[in-house]
Amino acid sequence: QKEVEQNSGPLSVPEGAIASLNCTYSDRGSQSFFWYRQYSGKSPELIMFIYSNGDKEDGRFTAQLNKASQYVSLLIRDSQPSDSATYLCAVNVPLGNTPLVFGKGTRLSVIA
Amino acid sequence: DGGITQSPKYLFRKEGQNVTLSCEQNLNHDAMYWYRQDPGQGLRLIYYSQIVNDFQKGDIAEGYSVSREKKESFPLTVTSAQKNPTAFYLCASSSTGQESPLHFGNGTRLTVT
Numbered sequence: 001q002k003e004v005e006q007n008s009g010p011l012s013v014p015e016g017a018i019a020s021l022n023c024t025y026s027d028r029g030s031q032s033f034f035w036y037r038q039y040s041g042k043s044p045e046l047i048m049f050i051y052s053n054g055d056k057e058d059g060r061f062t063a064q065l066n067k068a069s070q071y072v073s074l075l076i077r078d079s080q081p082s083d084s085a086t087y088l089c090a091v092n093v094p095l096g097n098t099p100l101v102f103g104k105g106t107r108l109s110v111i112a
Numbered sequence: 113d114g115g116i117t118q119s120p121k122y123l124f125r126k127e128g129q130n131v132t133l134s135c136e137q138n139l140n141h142d143a144m145y146w147y148r149q150d151p152g153q154g155l156r157l158i159y160y161s162q163i164v165n166d167f168q169k170g171d172i173a174e175g176y177s178v179s180r181e182k183k184e185s186f187p188l189t190v191t192s193a194q195k196n197p198t199a200f201y202l203c204a205s206s207s208t209g210q211e212s213p214l215h216f217g218n219g220t221r222l223t224v225t
Contacts, residue, residue, distance in 0.1 A: 032211045043202055043216040044155075051211060088155070092210050099145055099170070100214055104154030 002027050004091050006103035015112050019076040023089030023103055026070070032092040033065055033072045034100065039085045048074060079110045114139045116217035118203050123222045125197075133188045133220045135203035144186035145214065147202040148172060155202065161186055162208065190222065197224045 003026040013019045021035075032051055036044035050056045050063040050072065062075040072091075076083055086105040093101060116137045125131045137144065146158040157170030161180040175194025180186050186205075190197045200221050204214040 032213075034213050041200075043219045046213050046215070049211075049213055090214070094210065099143075099157055099160050102155045 002091075002093050002101045004089055004101050004103040006087075006089055006106045008104060009107040010109050011106055012109045012111055013079050015079060015081060015110055017079050019079045019083065019108055019110070021074040021076075021087050021089075021106050021108065022071060023073065023091075024071045025089075025091045025101075027091070027093060028067075028070060029094035030091045031094060032100075033063070034090040035061075035063060035072075035074045036088040036090060037085045038088060038105065044088055076108075079108075081110050081112050084108055084110050116203060116205055116215060118201075118217035118220050120220060121218065123220055125222070125224050127224055128192045129224075130192060131190050131197075131222065131224075133190070133201055133203075133222070135186045135188065135217060136184055137186075137203075137205045137215075137217075138184060139205055139215065140183075141205035141215070142183070142208050143206045143212075144180065145204040145206075146170075146176070146178065146186070146188045147204065149200045149202060158188065158201075190224075197222060 005024045035048040037047045038044040048063040050065045056063045060077045064073045086107045088105045089103040090100040119134045145160040147155040159178040161167035177189045202219045203217040206212040206214045
C-alpha cells in the first residue's frame with residue numbers, strides 16, 4: 001500500500017508569518033509531487049508541483065523536495081488569512097499508469 | 113476555456129434510488145477519475161479510466177458504477193447498494209504520464225435521505 005502522510009493540523013500561524021506544511025511518502029521510486037489547496041466546500045486546485053530535489057519557488061510559495069529522506073514540504077511566505085485552507089500533498093506511483101496517491105491534507109489557519 | 117464540468121452542483125435523492133453524476137472535460141485528457149470526500153476527510157478513489165471503454169476500480173468501488181464511452185465523458189452512477197452515499201463527489205482528469213497532475217471539476221454534493 002503506497003502511503004502519503006500529512007499532519008492533519010490545524011496548523012495556526014499569524015498573518016505575515018511563514019507557514020510550513022510537510023508530507024512524507026513511502027515509495028522511494030516516486031518522481032512527481034504535487035500540492036493542492038482546497039477551500040472549505042470547494043474542489044482542490046493545483047498550486048505547486050516539483051520533480052527534482054531542492055527548492056522550487058513560485059511567488060509566495062516554495063516547494064522543497066528531499067528524495068533521500070522521502071519528504072516534500074510547502075512553505076508559504078507572508079501568510080494571509082486568504083491562505084486558510086486544507087493543503088493536500090499528492091505523489092505519483094512509479095509502477096504503471098496508476099493514479100496519484102493523496103495525503104489526507106493539513107488544515108492551515110492564518111490568524112489576522 | 114478548457115476545463116472539467118460536473119453537474120449538477122447539488123443533488124438530492126431518496127434512499128433506494130440510483131443517481132447518475134455527470135462529468136465532462138474538454139482538456140483532451142485520456143485519464144479520468146472519480147473521488148469521494150466526506151466532511152473533514154481526504155479523497156478516496158472510486159473508479160478511474162485511462163482510456164475509452166476501459167476503467168478500473170479504486171479503493172471504494174462497491175455500490176458505484178461508471179462508463180467511458182467517450183473520451184470527454186465519465187459519468188458515475190451511485191446505486192442503491194451504496195450504504196452511505198451522501199458525500200461530496202469530485203471528478204478529475206489528467207494526461208497520461210508520470211508528471212501529469214490531476215485537474216478537478218467543481219464537484220457535486222449528493223444528499224440522500
